[in-house]
Amino acid sequence: MKGRKQSELRETFRISITEGVYSQVYTSIAGPGSVFLTKLLVVLGASSIQFSILAATGQLFLVLMPLGALVTRKLTLHRSATVKWAVAGRGLTPLLGVIPLFLSDRLSLTAVLAVFAVSTALLSVSANIWAGWMARMVPVRIRGRFFARRNAVLLSFGLSTAFLLGLLVDRFNSDPVTLRFVLAGLFLLAGVIGLVGLRILLKQPEKPVTVTDTPVLKLFTEPFRDRNFKKLCIFGGWWMLAVGIGAPFWQPFMIEFLNMGVTQILLYGMTSTLGSILTLKYWGRFIDRYGNIAAMKLAIGIGTVVPFVWLFVTADSLWMIYAESLLAGSMWGCVGIVTANLVLAVAPENKAQVYSGLFGAFSGAGLIITMLISGIFMPPALKIAGISLYPMQVLFLITAFARFSALIPLSQVKEPNAVPLNVVLGKLRLWNKVKLLNLRVTLNREKKNR
Incomplete structure (x- = not known):
């Protein structure tokens, strides 16, 4: 039996x-x-x-995740449902590039945003079903390391592919007509690749679940009787409210004010991915040893610092944001593991899918709200301490302080078997002292031997 479980686990990983x-x-x-x-x-x-609407629409992925629990409440096996919803969502993707070839720019903008919204909504349902499926397949004790390894591999392939395609897009940047056909080809390619991947997903093992006869209203309200889960949702909403401030404008700022091409932006993304890959293994070990909350507190600290770099960068000093991207990549790598893992640590095992969906909905709602507000109420340019800030940079300054404030609700969340951050830092200081003492002893021995 144990051998079969190990074999099933390895197959799941692969x-x-x-x-x-x-x-x-x-x-x-x-x-x-x-x-x-x-x-x-x-x-x-x-x-x-x-x-802002484009960025906010992307977060429907989070807000609509609870629907996954709703559509699977009468199903004992979830693999087929995961794939069917994903097929519907990814199958719409080629339309993103085809629409601008036949409609005016004004109509195309509306249609592209609408198609993207529908596709994202369908994929959000699939993602929630997949999250519950993976929670049943991957033991809690190794989830941190598993998601760290998985994310590292995925980010490497995703960004390297996007970078190569970015070179193609930049080549036709001066030819708007051809550029539209190139983009249409990319979205067609994305749809094909996405659908091929789902054929592989059909081979992944799964464990049957007990069909629930819980009424729908109770299914979605019962988790909020858990005080700790309510605190977690408050944190998720607070953190995403903070992150959403200025979020739609990082890439437009690069294009419009820093004069960066697609390749340069993707190079920024690759540098960020490198920062994530280099540290994901250590974040995974840290989380498995000390818990998600301690790791998230460290990530919030980093997330508070990095927006300040964007207040000083110019088209002549792009090296600043490439250096920043290494730190930001490490931070977002940690956040990615924690957000996938923390809700699973707090939720009862048989309710992981519902808890995950509701947490995602709260988080996504917070992100959408401030994304839309950022675009509707764009602040005026500002001059602080002799530094002139564009309106987008004012938003970047605000998000830095808002992110730091997320430590307040996070401190109220309780995680089973977690180690407080002050204890972790104390252990690290003690470890450094021991290493330093050992180094001194070694040096003294070498002097005596001489």
């Missing part, structure tokens, strides 16, 4: 990572945050509000 590569390449081209989607909107002449 297929999850293989399928995940296809999924990540798809997301890098056509998913939320894609530079190719941003470029398409720039070509179509999008306004700041439309950039």
Whole structure:
């Protein structure tokens, strides 16, 4: 029995990572945050509000996640449902590039945003079903390391592929007509790659679950009787409210004010990915040893610092944001593991899918609110201590302080078997002292031997 479980676990790891590569390449081209989607909107002449809508639409992925628990409440096996919803969502992707070839720019903007919204909504349901499926397959004791390894591999493939495609897009940057056909080809490619990956996902093992007869209303309200889960949702909403401030404008700022091409933006993404890959293994070990909350507190500290770099960068000092991207990549790598793992640590095992969906909905709602507000109420330019800030940079300054404030609700969340951050830091200081003492002893011995 133990041998069978180990074999099943290894097969889960192998297929999850293989399928995940296809999924990540798809997301890098056509998913939320894609530079190719941003470029398409720039070509179509999008306004700041439309950039905000694009960014906010991408977060429907989080808000609609509870629907996954609703559509599977009568199913004992979830693999088929995961794939069917994903097929519907990814199958719409080629339309993102085809629409601008036949409609005016004004109509294309509306249609592209609408198609992207529907696709994202369908994929959000699939993602929630997949999260519950993975929670049943991967033991708690190794989830941190598993997601760290998986994310490292996926990010490597996703960003390297996107970078190569970015070179193609930049080559036709001066030819708007051809550029539209190139972008259409990329979104067609994304749809094909995404669908091929789902064929691999069909081979992943799964464990049957007990069908619930819990009424729908009770299914979604019962988790909020858990005080700790309510505190976690408050933190998720607070953190995402902070992150959403200025979030739609990182890429437009690069394009419009720093004069960066798609390749340069993707190089920034690759540098960020490198920072994530180099540290994901250590974040995974840290989380498995000390818990998600301690890791998240460290990530919030880093996330508070990095926006300040954007207040000083110019088109002549792009090296600053490339250096910043290493630190930001490490931070977001940690956040990615924690957000996937913390809710699973707090939730009862048989309710992981519902808890995960509700937490995602609260987090996504917070992100969408401030993303939209950022575009509708763009602040005026500002001069602070002799530094002139563009309106977008004012938003970057605000998000830095807002992120730091997320430590307040996080401190109220209780995680089983977690080690407080002050204890962790104390252990690290003690470890450093021991290492230093050992070094001194070694040096003294060498002197005596001489």
